[in-house]
Amino acid sequence: MTESLSLLGQAASPTPQLLGVLGEPYETVCTAAGCDAESGPQEIQDSAQRWALRHSGRTGHGLFRRVVSDHARVTRSE
Numbered sequence: 001m002t003e004s005l006s007l008l009g010q011a012a013s014p015t016p017q018l019l020g021v022l023g024e025p026y027e028t029v030c031t032a033a034g035c036d037a038e039s040g041p042q043e044i045q046d047s048a049q050r051w052a053l054r055h056s057g058r059t060g061h062g063l064f065r066r067v068v069s070d071h072a073r074v075t076r077s078e
């Protein structure tokens with residue numbers, strides 16, 4: 001039995017059908033000293049961005065690290 005690695009899609013532009021498979025690839029993390037706030041994983045990029053805008057509005061923090069995960073699933077071939 002061998003194993004092959006199949007890429008299910010590009011996380012940067014997942015199609016709606018793949019969202020359930022790819023999970024939540026977008027996350028935004030505040031980089032301000034002493035602040036470890038983060039958006040948590042989001043399904044769509046706009047959600048992570050809106051979190052940053054809200055956090056900036058509350059705290060004045062203005063620099064964020066944006067994380068995009070690329071998911072891959074390993075499948076066994078018979």
Ligand SMILES: [Zn+2]
Nearest residue numbers: 030032035061
């Ligand atoms: Zn912050």
